[in-house]
Amino acid sequence: MSANPARRAFLALFLGAAAIAVPAQAETIQVTIDRLVYAPPEIQAKVGDEIEWINKDALVHTATVQGGAEVLLPPKKSGRLPLQEPGSFDYICRYHPNMKGHITVRP
Amino acid sequence: MTIRLATAAAAIALLLGGNWALAADKPTDPQIAHIAYTAGVIDIEAAKQAIATSKNKTVVEFAESMVRDHESVNKQALDLVKKLNVTPEDNDTSKALAQAAETKRAELAKLTGDDFDKAYVENEAAYHKQVNGALETLLIPSAQNTELKSLLETGLKLFQGHQQHAEHVATELK
Ligand SMILES: [Cu+2]
Numbered sequence: 001m002s003a004n005p006a007r008r009a010f011l012a013l014f015l016g017a018a019a020i021a022v023p024a025q026a027e028t029i030q031v032t033i034d035r036l037v038y039a040p041p042e043i044q045a046k047v048g049d050e051i052e053w054i055n056k057d058a059l060v061h062t063a064t065v066q067g068g069a070e071v072l073l074p075p076k077k078s079g080r081l082p083l084q085e086p087g088s089f090d091y092i093c094r095y096h097p098n099m100k101g102h103i104t105v106r107p
Numbered sequence: 108m109t110i111r112l113a114t115a116a117a118a119i120a121l122l123l124g125g126n127w128a129l130a131a132d133k134p135t136d137p138q139i140a141h142i143a144y145t146a147g148v149i150d151i152e153a154a155k156q157a158i159a160t161s162k163n164k165t166v167v168e169f170a171e172s173m174v175r176d177h178e179s180v181n182k183q184a185l186d187l188v189k190k191l192n193v194t195p196e197d198n199d200t201s202k203a204l205a206q207a208a209e210t211k212r213a214e215l216a217k218l219t220g221d222d223f224d225k226a227y228v229e230n231e232a233a234y235h236k237q238v239n240g241a242l243e244t245l246l247i248p249s250a251q252n253t254e255l256k257s258l259l260e261t262g263l264k265l266f267q268g269h270q271q272h273a274e275h276v277a278t279e280l281k
Contacts, residue, residue, distance in 0.1 A: 036264040058179045059265070060172070075179070095172045096268025097275060 028052050028080075031101065033061055033073065036093075038101040045083050046106045054078045062094045063101065070094065133249045134198065140188050140255065141195035142204070142246060143262060146238050147177040147184070149208040150269075153234075156212060157227045166224045169276050173231070173269065180262055187258055200241075221280070228277045235270035239263060 026048040032039045033055045043051060053063050055073040063081065064070040068089065071079040086107040093099035134142065150173055157170035188195055211230060218226055242263045250256040 035261045036268060058183065059176055093268070095176070095272060096265065097271040098264065098268045 026050070030054060031063075033057055033099075036061075036096055036099050038063075038099060041101050043101070043103045044106070045103060047083055047086055049105075050080050050082045051103065052078055052080045060095060061099065063091050064094045065089050065091045134200065134246070135196070136191075136251050136255055137193050137196035138198040138200070139246050139250055139259070140184060140193060141197055141201050142241075143259060144181055144184050144195055145201040145204050147181040149204060150231075150234065151177045151181075153208070153212065153215075153227070153231070156215060157223075160215075160219070160223050161227070162220070163224045163280075165276055165279055166228060169228065169231075169272065172272070176265060176269070180258075180265060183258060187254060191252060191254065193252075193255075225277070225280055228273055228280060232270055232273035232277055235266045235273060239266050239270060242266065 027045070028050045029043055029045055029052070031043065031051060031053045033053060035057065036059070038053070045051065051063075053061075053071060053073050055061055055075065055077055058075045060075060061073045062070055063073065063079070069081055071081050073079045083103070083105045086105045089103045089105070091101050091103065154170040154173040154177075158167055158174070161167050161170070215223060215226055215230070242259055247256060247259045247263065250259055
């Protein structure tokens, strides 16, 4: 129980400054798959965010980055991919390569 | 060999081409449902033949995805015709498709190893392309029921995906 107003003011100032310095909260960005379409097809994200694909089809899909990560998306299920490095990535479904999406990851 | 395959392909194209054209006097919804369902069954049977014959992991995996997808879509089609109280009706286009598939199956049955793999995957690309053409120019425009039309449109996207997948596997086999 500190009743020292000076200390409280200091703490408020300190925490306030700390809050500004903390990087923006990591987010989960959702992409829906409905009738063989990724929506939205374009995603803007930052390192630390996660993408969650929600497959509404009765078909197995994937989100496959060429030469990179692959997330398997069973019918009516979802799958996640944490974004660990910045860059610009095209992805497709391995089983239906006419399904196309794009992710831009800022540092 | 190459000449024989090419001749067979031309004969099938002629047979199907002729029959798609014949059916151009607008198939009815019960006929469209039958044609779409038959097209799926044909591809499932071709895939089962490939799973039993091929030793190539990529080809088998491709074939398994064909069984999975076409069974799923045909189940949706059956659910839809039941809901709409439509009885699929056999017709000349369905018969021609089944006949051509039978011929192809017999032809593939004579092949083994890489020859089988290549012929199967190339036929898959050609077959899906052909069905896509029929969906785009004939079946979708002719469909009266909006739910049937919508299922066919999803089917077209799926078949286009399969065509590209088959073309991709074909380049891997070269
Ligand atoms: Cu897919």
